[in-house]
Amino acid sequence: xxxxxxxxxxxxxxxxxxxxxxxxxxxxxxxxxxxxxxxxxxxxxxxxxxxxxxxxxxxxxxxxxxxxxxxxxxxxxxxxxxxxxxxxxxxxxxxxxxxxxxxxxxxxxxxxxxxxxxxxxxxxxxxxxxxxxxxxxxxxxxxxxxxxxxxxxxxxxxxxxxxxxxxxxxxxxxxxxxxxxxxxxxxxxxxxxxxxxxxxxxxxxxxxxxxxxxxxxxxxxxxxxxxxxxxxxxxxxxxxx
Amino acid sequence: xxxxxxxxxxxxxxxxxxxxxxxxxxxxxxxxxxxxxxxxxxxxxxxxxxxxxxxxxxxxxxxxxxxxxxxxxxxxxxxxxxxxxxxxxxxxxxxxxxxxxxxxxxxxxxxxxxxxxxxxxxxxxxxxxxxxxxxxxxxxxxxxxxxxxxxxxxxxxxxxxxxxxxxxxxxxxxxxxxxxxxxxxxxxxxxxxxxxxxxxxxxxxxxxxxxxxxxxxxxxxxxxxxxxxxxxxxxxxxxxxxxxxxxxxxxxxxxxxxxxxxxxxxxxxxxxxxxxxxxxxxxxxxx
Numbered sequence: 001x002x003x004x005x006x007x008x009x010x011x012x013x014x015x016x017x018x019x020x021x022x023x024x025x026x027x028x029x030x031x032x033x034x035x036x037x038x039x040x041x042x043x044x045x046x047x048x049x050x051x052x053x054x055x056x057x058x059x060x061x062x063x064x065x066x067x068x069x070x071x072x073x074x075x076x077x078x079x080x081x082x083x084x085x086x087x088x089x090x091x092x093x094x095x096x097x098x099x100x101x102x103x104x105x106x107x108x109x110x111x112x113x114x115x116x117x118x119x120x121x122x123x124x125x126x127x128x129x130x131x132x133x134x135x136x137x138x139x140x141x142x143x144x145x146x147x148x149x150x151x152x153x154x155x156x157x158x159x160x161x162x163x164x165x166x167x168x169x170x171x172x173x174x175x176x177x178x179x180x181x182x183x184x185x186x187x188x189x190x191x192x193x194x195x196x197x198x199x200x201x202x203x204x205x206x207x208x209x210x211x212x213x214x215x216x217x218x219x220x221x222x223x224x225x226x227x228x229x230x231x232x233x234x235x236x237x238x239x240x241x
Numbered sequence: 242x243x244x245x246x247x248x249x250x251x252x253x254x255x256x257x258x259x260x261x262x263x264x265x266x267x268x269x270x271x272x273x274x275x276x277x278x279x280x281x282x283x284x285x286x287x288x289x290x291x292x293x294x295x296x297x298x299x300x301x302x303x304x305x306x307x308x309x310x311x312x313x314x315x316x317x318x319x320x321x322x323x324x325x326x327x328x329x330x331x332x333x334x335x336x337x338x339x340x341x342x343x344x345x346x347x348x349x350x351x352x353x354x355x356x357x358x359x360x361x362x363x364x365x366x367x368x369x370x371x372x373x374x375x376x377x378x379x380x381x382x383x384x385x386x387x388x389x390x391x392x393x394x395x396x397x398x399x400x401x402x403x404x405x406x407x408x409x410x411x412x413x414x415x416x417x418x419x420x421x422x423x424x425x426x427x428x429x430x431x432x433x434x435x436x437x438x439x440x441x442x443x444x445x446x447x448x449x450x451x452x453x454x455x456x457x458x459x460x461x462x463x464x465x466x467x468x469x470x471x472x473x474x475x476x477x478x479x480x481x482x483x484x485x486x487x488x489x490x491x492x493x494x495x496x497x498x499x500x501x502x503x504x505x506x507x508x509x510x511x512x513x514x515x516x517x518x519x520x521x522x523x524x525x526x527x528x
Contacts, residue, residue, distance in 0.1 A: 050415050074421035086416040088409050095405050102406060103421030151421070 001026045001186060002047070002078075002155055007056030009046040016042040018210040019056065024155065029177075029187040031197040031218070033231055034207035040190040041083050043207070044159050047188075048080045049073050061154065075103050077154030081161060085144040089133030093124055096132050096143055100150030110150070117146045121176075138169030145176060155186045162193045174200055194231035198222050206231070244374045246496040247489060252380045252449070254488015255387035259442035260465030261472065261480035262394060263315075263435030269411040269475040270431045273331060276338040277318055278439055279462020280345035285311035285440025286447040286457065287353060293361040300362060304444055311440020314345075315432040324425070342462075349455035357452040364448070383445050390441055391481055397434065398477060407431055411475070460504060464491075467511035473521025482523065 002024040010016040016039045024030045034040050045051040047058055049070035058065040063076055073080075079100075088096050097117060101110040118125035121142050127135060132143055141161055148156060161177070162170040170193070177200050181187065191197035198204060198218045206214040206227060214224065221227050260278055267275045289307030292298045298306070322341045326334045366379040398404040409417040410427045418424060446461065447453045468487040472479025487507055495503040514521065 048419060050418065070415070070418040071421050071423045074419065080419050082416055082419065086413055088412045088416070090412060091405060091408055095408075098402070099405055099409050099417075099420050099422070102402065147420075 001061055002188065003057075003059045004043075004047070005057045005059075007043075007046055007053045007058060009042055009051055009053040011051070015054075016210050017046065017053070020207070020210070020212050021056075022205050022212065022215070024186060024188050026154075026186055027184055028203065029181045029189065029201045031189040031191055031194075031201035031204040032207055033191055033194040033197055033204060033221075033227075035192065035230075037209070038207040039210045040192075040207055041159055044080060044083075044157055044188075044190055047157065048078065074151050074153075077152070079148040079151045079153035079156050081141075081144045081148045081156070081158040083159035083163065085137070085140045087132040087135070087140050087143050087147070090131050092129050093132055093135070093143060094128045096147050097124065097150050100147035101152075103151070113150055113152065117149060121146055136169075138165050138172060141165060141169070141173050142176065145173075153185075155188060156180065157188045157190070159190045160192060161189070162191065162196055170196060194227065195233075198232075242496065243493075246492045248376055248380055248384075250489035250492030251485060252383050252488070253446075253492065254468075254485040255384050255391075256442045256446055256449075256484075257461065257465045257468045257488050258481045258484025259387055259390060259438045259445075260461060261468040261484045262391070262477065263439045264466055264469040265472070265474055265477060265480040266407075266431050266435045268469070269477075270407060270428055271323065271334075273323065273334045274338065274466065274474075275318070275323075275432075276335070276462070276466075277322070277342040277345060278435075278465065279458030279460075280342050280349075281311045281315050281318070281436045281458070282439040282443035282446075282461060283349060283453075283455065283458035284314045284345070284443070286443035286453045287349065288440075289444045290358055290361060290447055290453045294358075296361075304441070307444045308437045308440040311443065312433045312437040315436025315439075316429050318436075319429060319432040324428075346455050346459070353455060355455065357454045360448050360451050360453070379449065383449060386445065387442070390438055394434065394438065395477065403427075403430060464504075464507040467507050467514075470511060471514050471521060473523045476521065476523045479521055479523035483521070 004020060004022050006019040006021055008015060008017055008019050020043065032040055032043060042051065046053045047065065049065065049068055053066060060076060060078055065073065088099065097114055101113065104110050123139050124143060124146055132140065135143060161173050165173065174196050177187065181200060189197055189201060198221055201218040204215065204218050204221045205212050206221065214227065260282055263278050264274060267273065285307040288310040289303045292303040292306055293300065318341055322337045323334050326337055364379065366377055368375045368377050398408060406422045407427050407430060409420065409422060410424050414424055443458065464487060465484065468483035469480050471487060472483025487510060490510060491503055491506045494506040
């Protein structure tokens with residue numbers, strides 16, 4: 001469904017992605033894990049058109065995304081929940097959700113989806129008229145996911161949904177992702193929290209300083225000694241001693 | 242006397258507020274001050290006055306066409322003077338805006354000459370008593386129309402999809418793009434709406450002072466800029482409050498201090514606000 005071939009991207013003269021290739025099939029949950037500065041966010045910005053790639057090809061469902069402006073992606077069915085949630089802080093919770101469906105012309109179905117999402121995430125109904133900036137971090141993350149779902153995405157991309165959240169909120173957000181997976185949603189999940197991400201994912205890629213150094217099924221990656229040492233925090237004692 | 246000055250102040254203040262809304266909306270979405278806002282105001286007045294002078298157009302149509310011309314000028318201005326300069330240092334579009342302002346004033350001078358034109362149709366306004374105090378119906382009409390336009394703008398921004406999309410662009414441009422919002426189109430729409438309001442303000446002042454001339458936008462433009470700063474630039478209710486406060490302060494200052502200081506008062510307020518509370522009385526830019 002989504003394919004990246006040797007994609008290079010970066011800011012100014014600084015290359016961040018040094019040619020990465022990956023793919024996501026329909027119905028799959030794929031995770032991209034890696035440390036700070038590995039290029040995870042840059043990968044999502046390249047896919048979503050916020051940072052057009054310098055080289056390489058990005059294809060999604062038969063469309064060439066490589067030089068497509070960001071505002072057209074959503075019409076193809078590509079939605080991104082950005083890093084740090086990025087809700088529209090002074091707008092109401094409901095207005096945030098409605099903006100998620102900005103490009104849709106089927107107003108009746110949009111109203112229905114709005115109802116469904118409020119039903120599913122009751123907090124968004126309770127806080128319907130509150131400014132989004134007044135929600136807690138976890139609530140904002142749920143709002144950002146709800147906002148992305150309002151677009152009825154065929155591929156949902158999430159950038160570090162657990163970042164800065166209290167542990168119980170991380171559990172909550174990952175429960176939502178598991179539900180979405182069970183409903184058949186295709187997901188590309190970028191995470192620093194490899195433990196949580198590998199639990200929900202089918203497959204994964206490990207990104208390090210702009211290159212993919214490892215890929216495989218989530219189970220294989222969980223068992224990989226290198227992944228365990230670097231990203232799951234196991235066996236660190238042996239390294240130190 | 243005090244009450245009369247208060248009404249005078251609110252009348253001119255409501256017009257400053259309309260122009261200030263243009264400044265504040267454009268600043269909100271682009272982070273730039275469009276110093277040609279006063280010329281857009283002048284354009285609205287000229288188009289309405291020239292149409293009425295033909296004697297073939299009724300007042301309301303002329304008013305609407307004046308607003309439409311101002312809106313169109315705003316959209317063209319953004320395309321020509323601002324869009325090519327995006328991504329440059331913020332001083333660059335500011336200089337471009339000042340250049341556009343001088344250009345439009347000179348163009349109007351060339352086309353229409355330096356003389357004041359009276360408003361082509363005579364209204365018969367009377368003075369009515371409200372709670373025992375005399376008020377001109379012209380002032381009530383201007384105040385009412387200005388408040389009506391402000392109400393429409395607030396409804397547009399708060400309750401319509403495009404209004405919310407404009408707010409979204411002002412708050413977070415990248416995320417707005419992820420929602421499928423075309424930022425360029427929203428910038429054009431902002432110029433359209435803000436300029437239409439300035440055009441309406443120009444027409445109202447052309448009636449109030451019975452004078453239309455190429456430099457008519459200069460002082461109201463600068464005063465509305467002060468009003469926008471006073472209210473917190475980027476903040477819509479702030480622009481309305483700032484405009485009304487500025488109009489009243491100016492009018493009371495002229496009456497109780499000296500009418501010679503009338504124009505100085507607005508700028509004294511601007512300097513004081515910048516020194517003491519640069520974020521404005523209400524905070525700016527969406528907060």
